[in-house]
Amino acid sequence: MFLINCPYCGERDQQEFKAGGEAHIERPKQPTELSDDEWAEYLFMRKNIKGVQFERWNHAHGCRKWFNMVRDTSTDDIKAIYKMGEKPPTQ
Amino acid sequence: MRNKYSVFSLIKNALSHHENWQRAWNDPAPKKEYDAVIVGGGGHGLATAYYLAKKHNMNNIAVVEKGWIGGGNTGRNTTIIRSNYLWDASAGLYDHALKIWESLSQELNYNVMFSQRGVMNLAHNLQDVRDLKRRTHANRLNGIDAVYLSTEEVKKFCPIINTSQDIRYPVLGGTLQRRAGTARHDAVAWGYARGADAMGVDIIQNCEVKGIKRNGDSVEGIETTKGFIKTKKIGVVAAGHSSVIANMAGLRLPLESKPLQALVSEPVKPIIDTVVMSNAVHAYVSQSDKGELVIGAGTDDYVSYTQKGSHQIVEGTLNAILELYPIFSRMRMLRQWGGIVDICPDASPILSKTSIKGLYFNCGWGTGGFKATPGSGDLFAHTIANDEPHKLNAAFNLNRFVSGDLVDEHGAAAVAH
Numbered sequence: 001m002f003l004i005n006c007p008y009c010g011e012r013d014q015q016e017f018k019a020g021g022e023a024h025i026e027r028p029k030q031p032t033e034l035s036d037d038e039w040a041e042y043l044f045m046r047k048n049i050k051g052v053q054f055e056r057w058n059h060a061h062g063c064r065k066w067f068n069m070v071r072d073t074s075t076d077d078i079k080a081i082y083k084m085g086e087k088p089p090t091q
Numbered sequence: 092m093r094n095k096y097s098v099f100s101l102i103k104n105a106l107s108h109h110e111n112w113q114r115a116w117n118d119p120a121p122k123k124e125y126d127a128v129i130v131g132g133g134g135h136g137l138a139t140a141y142y143l144a145k146k147h148n149m150n151n152i153a154v155v156e157k158g159w160i161g162g163g164n165t166g167r168n169t170t171i172i173r174s175n176y177l178w179d180a181s182a183g184l185y186d187h188a189l190k191i192w193e194s195l196s197q198e199l200n201y202n203v204m205f206s207q208r209g210v211m212n213l214a215h216n217l218q219d220v221r222d223l224k225r226r227t228h229a230n231r232l233n234g235i236d237a238v239y240l241s242t243e244e245v246k247k248f249c250p251i252i253n254t255s256q257d258i259r260y261p262v263l264g265g266t267l268q269r270r271a272g273t274a275r276h277d278a279v280a281w282g283y284a285r286g287a288d289a290m291g292v293d294i295i296q297n298c299e300v301k302g303i304k305r306n307g308d309s310v311e312g313i314e315t316t317k318g319f320i321k322t323k324k325i326g327v328v329a330a331g332h333s334s335v336i337a338n339m340a341g342l343r344l345p346l347e348s349k350p351l352q353a354l355v356s357e358p359v360k361p362i363i364d365t366v367v368m369s370n371a372v373h374a375y376v377s378q379s380d381k382g383e384l385v386i387g388a389g390t391d392d393y394v395s396y397t398q399k400g401s402h403q404i405v406e407g408t409l410n411a412i413l414e415l416y417p418i419f420s421r422m423r424m425l426r427q428w429g430g431i432v433d434i435c436p437d438a439s440p441i442l443s444k445t446s447i448k449g450l451y452f453n454c455g456w457g458t459g460g461f462k463a464t465p466g467s468g469d470l471f472a473h474t475i476a477n478d479e480p481h482k483l484n485a486a487f488n489l490n491r492f493v494s495g496d497l498v499d500e501h502g503a504a505a506v507a508h
Contacts, residue, residue: 001401019393044345048334
């Protein structure tokens with residue numbers, strides 16, 4: 001349980017939010033040309049990192065907007081939050 | 092050679108104030124090389140080592156554990172054992188385990204306190220009723236005992252349940268598997284450790300894996316905090332940390348690791364002599380032999396390795412428990428904890444070879460791995476020893492995420508994931 005600083009609403013309790021999984025997984029540009037292995041990679045395979053991970057979150061019980069988060073999954077410390085479409089922080 | 096546990100050994104040791112019991116397993120330093128190394132000293136890992144030694148004559152093997160044996164999810168689960176799964180592949184897998192449970196204490200000469208007190212699953216809406224009836228029929232076609240109970244029969248089997256029809260989610264019926272029940276989770280790890288150790292398996296605790304050495308497409312050994320260990324076969328049974336090990340080998344797995352919580356109350360006199368699970372409102376409860384109510388809560392929806400969960404998850408579960416069991420309203424909760432569960436997209440496990448020769452994964456058990464411990468160890472040992480899956484775990488391969496032949500047990504498995 002932790003607080004999340006929604007880029008649109010400010011700091012709110014985590015239970016207002018819905019986790020959306022790993023961020024920056026790009027939808028295949030030409031789906032018809034994908035092999036089964038590539039589909040599996042896109043649909044199912046995840047980094048599931050213990051440490052700093054990039055993920056998507058949705059303020060489901062608030063503004064309902066999506067945004068990105070950099071979070072350390074071994075401590076639940078939030079390192080950065082940025083809007084959809086913005087470049088992920090490098091540090 | 093291990094001394095046999097019996098009533099006579101108990102009396103003999105009582106006379107010497109229990110100060111001369113033989114060590115149950117050794118604490119060896121790792122050898123330079125093993126025929127196989129199991130990564131993870133929980134119930135599943137120790138069972139794998141036990142059956143590798145017992146059924147496949149692989150005695151030059153080791154189990155490496157980063158903490159102490161049974162200190163991860165083996166010691167954190169709610170100890171429920173059942174096999175009433177919907178799909179044929181799952182029914183085969185979980186009932187194989189249940190059959191081994193039935194004689195496990197005798198086989199290990201270690202009392203795992205397996206108690207077939209029955210597991211009841213409740214229905215709270217019409218769709219639940221239809222799903223549970225369907226599952227009862229599917230179970231019986233697969234030779235698994237299952238009966239459907241009316242609301243009155245539920246009340247008769249477990250009188251403390253509030254079956255009043257004016258509560259928010261009234262009980263409309265339920266299923267009962269009488270062969271299901273609970274076991275003492277620590278004893279399972281200790282029993283398998285003692286059995287494996289007696290056959291020459293090295294159990295190496297406080298030994299964390301830091302890297303997997305590969306030579307092209309096959310494995311050569313593991314880097315650990317106690318040095319390099321050479322081996323041609325590595326069986327990874329690391330539960331919530333499976334992806335961490337997979338990343339070391341350059342593999343990706345279809346897993347997400349999330350905190351799952353449980354809690355126990357102060358001990359009280361016997362009040363509930365079965366296990367009751369309720370999927371729709373996510374509440375399940377049983378009573379331990381010490382008298383504590385053992386309550387399982389849900390998972391958080393975000394990836395985390397912190398072994399703690401969110402407060403509202405526990406709150407939601409306790410709300411449901413209180414509505415179903417008003418008699419518990421004055422109970423005080425004693426302890427609460429979290430474990431990290433590795434969840435597959437289809438909520439079924441992976442017991443599989445990988446694209447790397449000599450690297451095997453037993454993972455993805457998600458929220459319900461404890462019940463499968465003996466069967467999982469047996470089938471994974473078969474897979475490692477023969478480099479081929481047993482027919483009972485063939486469906487649980489890693490390739491199902493490519494072929495699309497998933498074993499979708501979400502919801503169908505009688506409990507929400």
